[in-house]
Amino acid sequence: xxxxxxxxxxxxxxxxxxxxxxxxxxxxxxxxxxxxxxxxxxxxxxxxxxxxxxxxxxxxxxxxxxxxxxxxxxxxxxxxxxxxxxxxxxxxxxxxxxxxxxxxxxxxxxxxxxxxxxxxxxxxxxxxxxxxxxxxxxxxxxxxxxxxxxxxxxxxxxxxxxxxxxxxxxxxxxxxxxxxxxxxxxxxxxxxxxxxxxxxxxxxxxxxxxxxxxxxxxxxxxxxxxxxxxxxxxxxxxxxxxxxxxxxxxxxxxxxxxxxxxxxxxxxxxxxxxxxxxxxxxxxxxxxxxxxxxxxxxxxxxxxxxxxxxxxxxxxxxxxxxxxxxxxxxxxxxxxxxxxxxxxxxxxxxxxxxxxxxxxxxxxxxxxxxxxxxxxxxxxxxxxxxxxxxxxxxxxxxxxxxxxxxxxxxxxxxxxxxxxxxxxxxxxxxxxxxxxxxxxxxxxxxxxxxxxxxxxxxxxxxxxxxxxxxxxxxxxxxxxxxxxxxxxxxxxxxxxxxxxxxxxxxxxxxxxxxxxxxxxxxxxxxxxxxxxxxxxxxxxxxxxxxxxxx
Numbered sequence: 041x042x043x044x045x046x047x048x049x050x051x052x053x054x055x056x057x058x059x060x061x062x063x064x065x066x067x068x069x070x071x072x073x074x075x076x077x078x079x080x081x082x083x084x085x086x087x088x089x090x091x092x093x094x095x096x097x098x099x100x101x102x103x104x105x106x107x108x109x110x111x112x113x114x115x116x117x118x119x120x121x122x123x124x125x126x127x128x129x130x131x132x133x134x135x136x137x138x139x140x141x142x143x144x145x146x147x148x149x150x151x152x153x154x155x156x157x158x159x160x161x162x163x164x165x166x167x168x169x170x171x172x173x174x175x176x177x178x179x180x181x182x183x184x185x186x187x188x189x190x191x192x193x194x195x196x197x198x199x200x201x202x203x204x205x206x207x208x209x210x211x212x213x214x215x216x217x218x219x220x221x222x223x224x225x226x227x228x229x230x231x232x233x234x235x236x237x238x239x240x241x242x243x244x245x246x247x248x249x250x251x252x253x254x255x256x257x258x259x260x261x262x263x264x265x266x267x268x269x270x271x272x273x274x275x276x277x278x279x280x281x282x283x284x285x286x287x288x289x290x291x292x293x294x295x296x297x298x299x300x301x302x303x304x305x306x307x308x309x310x311x312x313x314x315x316x317x318x319x320x321x322x323x324x325x326x327x328x329x330x331x332x333x334x335x336x337x338x339x340x341x342x343x344x345x346x347x348x349x350x351x352x353x354x355x356x357x358x359x360x361x362x363x364x365x366x367x368x369x370x371x372x373x374x375x376x377x378x379x380x381x382x383x384x385x386x387x388x389x390x391x392x393x394x395x396x397x398x399x400x401x402x403x404x405x406x407x408x409x410x411x412x413x414x415x416x417x418x419x420x421x422x423x424x425x426x427x428x429x430x431x432x433x434x435x436x437x438x439x440x441x442x443x444x445x446x447x448x449x450x451x452x453x454x455x456x457x458x459x460x461x462x463x464x465x466x467x468x469x470x471x472x473x474x475x476x477x478x479x480x481x482x483x484x485x486x487x488x489x490x491x492x493x494x495x496x497x498x499x500x501x502x503x504x505x506x507x508x509x510x511x512x513x514x515x516x517x518x519x520x521x522x523x524x525x526x527x528x529x530x531x532x533x534x535x536x537x538x539x540x541x542x543x544x545x546x547x548x549x550x551x552x553x554x555x556x557x558x559x560x561x562x563x564x565x566x567x568x569x570x571x572x573x574x575x576x577x578x579x580x581x582x583x584x585x586x587x588x589x590x
Contacts, residue, residue, distance in 0.1 A: 044076065044080070044183050044184060044298070044299070044301075046083055047077075047083075047313060047314040047316075047318075048317050049085070049313075049316045049317050050083050050084060050085060050086070050313045050314065051083075051084055051085070051086050052080075052082040052083045052084045053082055053083065053184060054080050054082070054083065054183055054184040054185055055082060055180065055184060055185055055187065056080065056082045056187050056189070056243075056244050057079055057080060057183065057187070057189070057298055058079060058080075058081050058189040058190075058191060058245075059079045059188075059189070059190055059298070060079075060191045060192070060193060061190075061191070061192045061193065061223055061227045061230065062193060062223070063075055063078060063079055063297055064222055064223050064226040064290060064293055064294060064297070065219070065220055065222070065223040066220060066222070069304075069306050069307065069442070070304070070306065070307070070308050071302075071303060071304040071305070071306055071308040071309065071312065072297075072300030072301070072302045072303075072304060073300055073301055073302060073303045073304075073314060073318075074303070074304075074308035074309065074311075075297055075300065075308065076297060076298060076300040076301070077312060077313055077314055078308075078311075079297060079298055081241075081242055082243075083313055084242065084313060090334070090335055090336035090337065091334050091335045091336065092128065092335065092336050093128065093335060093555040093556070094128055094129075094130060094356065094555065094556060094557060095127070095128040095129045095130075096336075096360050096361070098133075098212060098361040098363065100129075101125055101126045101129050101133060101137035102136075102137040102140050102141055102144075102210070102265070103195075104124075104125035104126070104137075105119045105125050105138065105141040106119075106141055106145070106195060107167075108122065108125060109141070109145065110165035110167075110195075111167040116141065116142060116145060120138045120142075125137075130353055130357070130556075130557055131575075131576070131577055132353055132354075132356075132357045132363070132572050132575045132576050133356075133357065133363070135576075136357075136363050136572070139575070140210075140265040143265060143268045144208075144210065144263060144265060144268075146268070147263060147268045147270060148208070151270070161199050161200060161201070162200075163197035163198060163199055163204065163206055164197060164198060164199075164200065165195070165196070165197055166196040166197060166198050166236065168236040168237060168238065169191065169196070169234075169238075169239045169245070170191075170192065170196060170205070170230055170231060170234030170235065170236060170237070171189050171190070171191055171230070171234050171235060171237040171239060171245045171247070172189070172190040172191075172229065172233045172234040172235075173188045173189055173190050173233070174187060174188075174189045174235070174237060174245045174246070175187075176244075183298060183299070187244050189244070189245055190226065190229070190230050190234070190294075191234075191239065191245075192207055192226075192227050192230045192231070193209070194207040194208050194209040194210065195207065195208040195210070198255075202252075202253030202255060203253065203256045204255060204256070204257045204258075204259070205231040205232070205255040205257075205259070206259040206260075206261060207231055207259070207260055207261065208261045208262075209227070209260065209261070209262050209263070209273075210263050210264075210265050211262065211263070211264050211265065212265055212362055212363060213264055213265075213266045213364065213366060214264035214266055214267055214269050214366070215262045215264035215270055216262055216264070216271075217262065217271050219262065219273060221284070221288050222288040222289070222290055222293055224260055224273050224284075225274075225281075225284040225285050225287075225288040225290055226290045226293075226294075227260050227273075227274070228258050228260055228274045228276055228281045228284065228285070229281055229282070229284075229285040229290065231255065231258040231260070231281075232254070232255060232258050232281045232282070235247040235248070235250075235252050236248045236252065254278070256277060256278055257275070257276070257278075258274065258276055258278075258281055259272065259274060260272075260273040260274040260275075261273065266364070266365070267366065303318055303319075303320035303321075304320065305318075305320050305321045305442075305444035306442060306444060306455075307455065309321055309339070309444055309446065309453045310337055310338065310339040311337070315337075315446060315453075316448075321444055321445065321446045321453075322444075322445045322446070322502075322504040323445070323446050323447075323448055324445050324446070324447055324454075324498070324499075324502045324504065325447060325448050325449045326447065326449045326450075327445060327447040327449075327450070327454060327498060327502070327544070328340075328447050328449075328450045328452060328454070328544055328545065328548040328552070329541055329544055329545030329548065329549075330449075330450050330545065330548050330549055330552040330553075331450065331552075332449065332450050332451040332452075332552075333552060333553065335555075337452070337453065338451075338452055338453070339454075339455055340452050340453070340455070340548075340551075341454070341455050341456065341457070342456065342491045342492040342494075342495050342547075343359075343492075344359050344551075345491065345544075345551060346491065346547075348550070348551045348554075349547065349550075349562065350561065350562050350564075350565045351559075351561035351562065351565050351570070352554060352557040352558065352559040353557050353558060353559075353561075353576065353578070354561070354565075354570055354571075354572060354576075355551075355557065356557040357572040357575075358571060358572060363571075363575075365571050365572065365573075365574050365575075367571060370569070371408075372476075372477070374406055374407060374411065375407065375411055375414060375415045375475060376474075376475040377406070378404040378405065378406050378407050378415055379404070379415050379419060379473075379475050379519065380475075381404075381405075382401065382404060382419060383395070383419075383422065383439075383459075383473060384439040384440050384459075387427070387428060387437060387439040388437075388439045392428055392433065392437065393428065394423075394426045394428045394429040394430075395419075395422060395423045395426040395428065395429075396423045396424070396426055396429055400416060400419050400420060400423075401416070401419075403416075404416070413521070414521045415475075417521035417522070418475050418519040418520065418521060419519075421519050421520065421521075421523060421524035422473070422517070422519055422524065424524065425517055425524060425526045427460060427462060427469065427471050427515070431462065431464065432465075435462055435463045435464060436462060437460070437462045438461045438462065439459070439460050440457060440458070440459065441457075441458050441460070442455065442456070442457050442458075443455070443456045443457075443458060443461075443499060443504065443505065444456075445499060445502075445504050450548070452552075456492065456496065456499065458470050458471075458472065458496065459471055459472050459473045460473070461505065463507060464511070465511055466507060466508045466511045467507045467508050467511025467512040467513065468500060468505045468506060468507035468512045469512065469513055469514075469515060470496040470499075470500065470505070470513075470514045470515065471515045471517060472490065472492060472493060472496070472514070472515070472516050472517070473518075473519065474490065474516070474517070474518050474519065475518075475519045475520075476518060477520060477521060485539070486516060486527055486529070487529075487539055487540055487543045488543060490516060491543055491544065491547055493514055493516060493529060493540075494539070494540035494541075494543040494544050495540075495544060496529075496531075497514050497529055497531045497536060497537060497540040498537065498540050498541065498544065500512045500513075500514065501531040501532070501537050509531055509532045510532050512531055512532070513528050513529065513530055513531070514528070514529040514531065515527070515528050515529075516528075516529075560578070561578060567579040567582050567583065568583065
């Protein structure tokens, strides 16, 4: 047990430690310090909470509709028609939530009917939260905590006699079948030992008046909202639940989480109260060339900006809410992913052998027979320009390196997943590899067509990746079945850096100012291939269909 220090710019204290089951799930890419702070809900940023002009929590309207049906005895049609359930939601978000709620309730009704036919008592929805371990300590412990809480997230149900408790954990896509045992054990134990409680935001929980019946059976059900698929993750007696809790060492995992102090830049940075004080995240004021707006901090990648430029509402649905209709990716995306995967695996091998010196595969996984020849031809073309060819043994090589930087002027966390980053005689090289079967020239120049090059130029110029800028460079490798082209950009060249700043600023300006994500799609955008078109009014107008769900 260690004393936890509140970040200098934060307010509040560590008197409440609230560990949700999602935090128990291992996350190698997560930030240990950021996760420890998430477990301390009383540690906050100073000032009023930032504005959120558009809802960015995918499940918010879905839960609102279910609350109306399960807790307020309203019909699904009434709940789906109530604007109060869709406050600040885009039309796509609202349409998705209506469809997801209808599918979820149908799946639950079918399961309850099947159980009833077997003689099992029905389960009732619970409108309070089950919270375990919320008893207040007489004085702060070494962590400064006076109250520990373990919570779960999902839809909770209980039998009339209280002897059976059940939770349904929804996923946006198909059911998630690979939840780790420690997470399932943590969820099940909260169902077993938790008390119905009020859980106000930013305040300790308080159990509701009893008496409370300890269940004899707990169930954890996963459900996929895209297709109604379900998976029983746990169906355990009280004794089995206690045993699984011990075997998976949930208590030790939570202690490690609570005491973590290591900062690791990544996706957790965007919601971390320690970001203004964090020395692990490079700060580049003005990187985007835009000013902040009075809203909550956001994360951003260049792919996000390109998606926004194509269609603002699609960007919000796909990139922020992570909604998708589950359609199969097109051949170009599959081919590019297969080629990238092989190159990443090759470049990550400890032998550091150039691709020129190794045999090519006979086929790549995930591709149809008709798609293999083009992909394999691209790998053959790569061999002549493999970045490992002639690279000294002492140089570092990092395929798929994630780079995180913070622009405090825009209050945006920039995330870049580079195909390859390696050192070369004191400099740093960022290599981006693209696959195409069409003409890869562009009248606006390389950085206009591939704006991730502009970001890489500026990251090198500002020293985010270290190394000598004079010796650093950005490379673009474009692979075609019938040829390859390697271009280089010099981040030390003032004209190159100026073009990079102009490209990023032009891409980011509208995105930074947008508050509603309702701009019309770009003329070239094909709504028919959009992964959220079934919920989109613009697609119905363009295609003359009646898609979407009410």
